[in-house]
Amino acid sequence: MSERESVARTLGVATGVAVFCSLFVSSAVLWLRPIQLAYASIERNRAIVEAAGLVEPGVELDEREIVDRFLDLEARIVDLDAGAFSDPVSPTTYDFRAAIDDPDQTRSIPDELDIANLGRRPVYLPVYLLRDGAGIELIVLPIYGPGMWAMIHGFISVRADFTTIEAVTFYEHGETPGIGDRFLDPAWLAQWQGRRAYDDTRRVVFRIGADEATPAANGAIDAITGATVTTSAIEDLVRYWLGDDGFGPFLATQRGAAQ
Ligand SMILES: Cc1cc2nc3c(=O)[nH]c(=O)nc-3n(C[C@H](O)[C@H](O)[C@H](O)COP(=O)(O)O)c2cc1C
Incomplete structure (x- = not known):
């Protein structure tokens, strides 16, 4: 050799x-x-x-x-525990995506309230206001939760009555292409416009694919056949973030202030 x-x-x-x-x-x-x-x-x-x-x-x-x-848009930080804006935290430097994964910046969600299986959530989250003069025309809220394979992240906007949904958008997910990701279809997303998030007693009434046992006060958005796991995860995460442990108290305060 x-x-x-x-x-x-x-x-x-x-x-x-x-x-x-x-x-x-x-x-x-x-x-x-x-x-x-x-x-x-x-x-x-x-x-x-x-x-x-x-x-x-x-x-x-x-x-x-x-x-x-x-x-x-005007970015502000909301203290979810206080249900109010939190001005000492700067929306320009606060990284909510980093906060989500940081045990020091999150607190555990009581089991009975954790309908979206999040485990923990941050105390502070950013919101984005579309102003109409001094008033608020629309407010955009971050939403997220586990889908079938990975976290689904998006935003939901609520009109000035702090009750009616204007739109929803999603920017990150791990659902299966062609099966679970059909929730990105613009025609499906268009159904969200004008749906009531709450009834008159502040209860969350938003539903996807409601049935007789869980009727929706304002008609439910269609579920997507073959992607029921993803669409029910989206329903759960939206109901959580609109609910009492999410943005519910903050939106109720804003509603009171607007009346
Ligand atoms: C390879 C594979 C990937 C799938 N990915 C998804 C998914 O991302 N989201 C989803 O909801 N269902 C997905 N499904 C289907 C679910 O397992 C389940 O059958 C479906 O959500 C039930 O919907 P249905 O009750 O409308 O039939 C997948 C199935 C297979 C075989």
């Missing part, structure tokens, strides 16, 4: 190639991370401006237009 073909040399070359490849892959991951985060934040802002009704149907906005329209 010539020196060029020795076992030691072969092993040395193989190890060198393996080390080079792993260094290359790890630095690519690190290098791409900021781009990935920037992209995620653009998709989140796109979902916010869409929920606020600042995008004409069928129009694809570029990144600059998304930022311009996002700036038409």
